[in-house]
Amino acid sequence: MAHLLAANAVLLLHLFFICLVMLGGLIVLRRPWFAVVHVPAAVWGALVEAFGWYCPLTDLENALLRRAGEEGYAGGFVAHYLLAVIYPDGLTRETQIVLAGLVVLINAVVYGLVLKRRSGRKRTG
Secondary structure, three states: OHHHHHHHHHHHHHHHHHHHHHHHHHHHHHOHHHHHHHHHHHHHHHHHHHHOOOOHHHHHHHHHHHHOOOOOOOOOHHHHHHHHHHOOOOOOHHHHHHHHHHHHHHHHHHHHHHHHHHHHHHHHO
């Protein structure tokens, strides 16, 4: 039971990290210091998608599920509702490259806004 709970916790962490990669720049708009957290996460997320690397959180999830006597990601509320978001069916290499491009594009726009705000403050201040 403890291993299954730990696997679900890692799955939630994985989802949180994906949200951080995609949307963390929005936090930077209000809290510029958060870029120290977000930029490395966004770079890692883009690289994992662009190069098809295997995220270490996936290994941890699977190891914990095996210890819990589970095969793969079947069963449980978390697995049922969140796995399709993290590991959608039909995920192709081309889709991964598009997702990596989206990560870079979204974050480039957000950080462009951050830099524009900062330069506007320096001119008026």
